[in-house]
Amino acid sequence: xxxxxxxxxxxxxxxxxxxxxxxxxxxxxxxxxxxxxxxxxxxxxxxxxxxxxxxxxxxxxxxxxxxxxxxxxxxxxxxxxxxxxxxxxxxxxxxxxxxxxxxxxxxxxxxxxxxxxxxxxxxxxxxxxxxxxxxxxxxxxxxxxxxxxxxxxxxxxxxxxxxxxxxxxxxxxxxxxxxxxxxxxxxxxxxxxxxxxxxxxxxxxxxxxxxxxxxxxxxxxxxxxxxxxxxxxxxxxxxxxxxxxxxxxxxxxxxxxxxxxxxxxxxxxxxxxxxxxxxxxxxxxxxxxxxxxxxxxxxxxxxxxxxxxxxxxxxxxxxxxxx
Numbered sequence: 001x002x003x004x005x006x007x008x009x010x011x012x013x014x015x016x017x018x019x020x021x022x023x024x025x026x027x028x029x030x031x032x033x034x035x036x037x038x039x040x041x042x043x044x045x046x047x048x049x050x051x052x053x054x055x056x057x058x059x060x061x062x063x064x065x066x067x068x069x070x071x072x073x074x075x076x077x078x079x080x081x082x083x084x085x086x087x088x089x090x091x092x093x094x095x096x097x098x099x100x101x102x103x104x105x106x107x108x109x110x111x112x113x114x115x116x117x118x119x120x121x122x123x124x125x126x127x128x129x130x131x132x133x134x135x136x137x138x139x140x141x142x143x144x145x146x147x148x149x150x151x152x153x154x155x156x157x158x159x160x161x162x163x164x165x166x167x168x169x170x171x172x173x174x175x176x177x178x179x180x181x182x183x184x185x186x187x188x189x190x191x192x193x194x195x196x197x198x199x200x201x202x203x204x205x206x207x208x209x210x211x212x213x214x215x216x217x218x219x220x221x222x223x224x225x226x227x228x229x230x231x232x233x234x235x236x237x238x239x240x241x242x243x244x245x246x247x248x249x250x251x252x253x254x255x256x257x258x259x260x261x262x263x264x265x266x267x268x269x270x271x272x273x274x275x276x277x278x279x280x281x282x283x284x285x286x287x288x289x290x291x292x293x294x295x296x297x298x299x300x301x302x303x304x305x306x307x308x309x310x311x312x313x314x315x316x317x318x319x320x321x322x323x
Contacts, residue, residue, distance in 0.1 A: 010061075010062060010063040010278075011063070011141045011142075011278055012063045012064065012065060012088075012141070013054075013057055013062055013063065013064045013065075013141070013142045013143075013144070013274055013275070013278055014064070014065045014066070014067065014090075014134075014142075014143045014144070015050035015051070015053045015054040015057075015064065015065075015066050015067075015068075015143075015144040015146060016050055016066075016067055016068050016130065016143065016144065016145045016146070016161070017048040017049060017050030017051050017066065017067075017068035017069075017091075017146060017147050018068050018069050018130070018147065018148075018149055018150055018153065018157070019048060019068075019069070019099070019119045019147050019148045019149060019150040020046070020047065020048030020050070020051055020068060020069075020070055020078070020091075020098050020099075020119075020147070021047050021048045021098060021099050021100065021101040021116070021117075021119070022044055022045070022046055022047065022074070022077065022098060022099070022100045022101070023044070023045050023046075023047035023100075023101050023103055023264075023302075024042065024043075024044050024100055024101065024102050024103065025042065025043045025044075025045070025103040025105055025112075025301050025302075026039045026041075026042050026102065026103065026104050026105065027039060027040045027041045027042070027105045027107060027301075028040065028104060028105065028106055028107065029107055029108060030106055030107070030108040030109070031104050031106040031109075031111075031113060037104075040107075043301050043302060044077070045077075045081075045301070045302035045303060046077045046078040046081050046303075047101070047264070047303060048068075048146075048147050049146035049147035049175055049266075049267050049270075050066065050068060050144055050145070050146040050147055051066060051078070051303065052146075052264045052267035052268070052271075052303040053144050053146055053175075053267050053268075053270050053271045053274070054066045054087055054144075054271075055081070055085055055087070055303035055304065056264075056267065056268045056271035056272070056293060056297065056303060056304075056305050057271045057274070057275055058085040058086055058087050059085065059304060059305040059306075060271070060272075060275055060293075060305060060308055060311065061308060062275055062278070064087055064088070065087065065088035065089075065090050066082065066087055066088070066089060066090060066091060067090040067091055067092070067130060067133045068091055068092070068130060069091070069092055069094050069120075069122055069126055069130070069150060070091040070092065070093055070094065070098060071093075071094060071095075071096045071097045071098035071099075071120050072093040072094065072095060072096070073095075073096060073097040073098075074097045074098055075091075075093065075098065078091070078098075081303075090133050092126065092129055092130060092133070094120060094122055094126065095120075096120040096121075097120065098119070098120065099116075099117045099118060099119040099120065100117055101114065101115065101116045101117060102114070102115040102116075102117075103115075105301075116148075118151060119148075119150040119151060120150055120151070121150065121151040121152045122150050122151070122152040122153060123152055124152060124153055124154060124157075126152075126153070127153060127157055127160060127161065130161070131161065131164050131165075134164075134165065134168055134170075141170070141171060141278055142170065142171045142172075142173065142274050142277060142278050143165050143170045143171070143172050143173070144172075144173045144175065144270060144274055145158055145161060145162070145172060145173070145174050145175070145176070145193075146174075146175040146176065146267070146270065147175070147176060148176065148177075148178075148180065149176075149180050155179040155180050155182075155183045156183040156184075157180070158174060158176060158180050158181075158183065158184040159183050159184045159186070159187050159191065162174065162184060162187075162191060162192070162193050163187070163191045166190075166191065166194075171194040171195075171230075171277070172193045172194050172195075173193065173194060173195040173196075173197065173270065173273070173274055173277075174193040174195070174196050174197070175196070175197045175266070175267075175270050177198065177202040177205065178202075178205065181196070181198065181202065181206060182206065184196075185206075185224070185227065185229075188228075189227060189228030190228070192227060192228040192229050193229060194229070194230045194231065195229065195230060195231040195232070195233065195273075195277075196224065196229055196231075196232055196233070197232075197233040197234070197235065197266070197269070197270055197273070198234055198235075199234065199235045199236070199237075199266060200217060200234060200235075200236055200237075203217065203220055203221070203234055206224075207220050207223075214239075214242070214251065214323065215323075217234055217236070217242060218242060218244065218249050218323045221234050221242055221244040221249070222244055222249065224244075225244050225245065225246070230245060230246070231243070231244070231245045231277075232244045232245075233269070233273060233290070235265075235266050235269055235294070239251075239253060240252050240253025240254065240291055240318075240319075241253075241269060241287070241290060241291055241294070242323065243283060243286065243287045243290075245283060247283065248283045248284075248322070249322065249323040250283060250284065250287050250320055250321070250322060250323065251320070251321040251322075251323055252287035252288065252290070252291045252318050252319070252320055252321075253291065253318065253319050253321075254291055254292075254295045254314065254317060254318055254319070255317075264297055264302075264303055265294045265297050265298055266294070267297075267303070268293040268294045268296065268297035268305065269290045269291065269293060269294040270290075271293050272289040272290035272291070272292060272293025272294065272311075273286055273289070273290035273293075275289060275293075276288075276289040276290065284320055287318065287320060288315040288316075288318040288320070289311070289315050291314075291315075291318045292311050292312075292314035292315035292318060293305065293311060295314050296310060296311055296314055
């Protein structure tokens with residue numbers, strides 16, 4: 001059976017990106033603010049958090065669809081990438097151009113400086129148009145809502161989507177930050193997302209205090225889980241990621257790898273997690289695959305992963321620690 005036939009047998013995963021972007025990654029030997037900086041290379045890739053998640057899923061052989069709001073004036077690169085990776089394109093086209101985000105990759109520090117430009121302005125009614133995409137599909141098992149909100153959508157937009165998607169039987173993973181995350185969690189337990197994935201800084205913003213130790217991070221994640229969120233995952237950069245559910249608090253990590261770019265590592269983590277969750281794997285296997293996806297993403301620029309055997313090799317090396 002070929003890869004296309006195998007993919008058709010899998011349960012579909014859908015990602016929603018309301019504010020996509022074209023990621024322009026500029027590689028530098030060293031970023032010196034206020035000085036002339038000479039670039040080694042530049043790459044442009046269609047992106048946005050949900051798009052990145054979908055691309056990683058497709059590279060791993062998952063059956064995946066993308067939807068959200070895409071500027072009609074410069075959608076060609078997105079269309080070509082979706083075609084190349086076998087991703088089902090259900091994006092709604094809206095007037096205007098999708099924004100460009102600039103990523104300055106400093107090779108000397110293995111750090112990336114992000115300059116995110118404002119996106120297109122949309123009408124709040126577009127949110128219901130996105131939901132209509134789900135009425136035309138079989139009930140999805142897992143939906144990933146990821147990224148910022150475009151100008152024109154209220155901060156409670158994700159809260160509205162989560163409630164409506166859960167009514168349709170979906171497990172919803174949310175990866176956003178700031179006011180949009182706060183609004184999505186200011187709801188009754190029945191309307192909570194099935195999973196959230198803040199990084200350490202986003203979690204600190206959410207709880208309103210610094211979390212300098214793993215013990216404090218674990219406690220904060222556990223409090224979120226008790227609100228009615230089945231899984232809370234906190235990405236911790238080189239320390240790995242913390243996975244908290246009703247039964248476990250697991251810290252999963254790999255030794256530091258040489259990174260071409262850190263852009264999209266968190267999105268790859270989400271992709272690995274939802275892939276394993278969709279496959280019905282246990283908590284430890286979910287953590288292993290998620291961290292392996294994130295580590296593999298560090299080796300390339302753009303929303304791409306190596307082959308599944310490379311992911312499996314990394315997953316076998318992941319260290320799991322019970323917190």
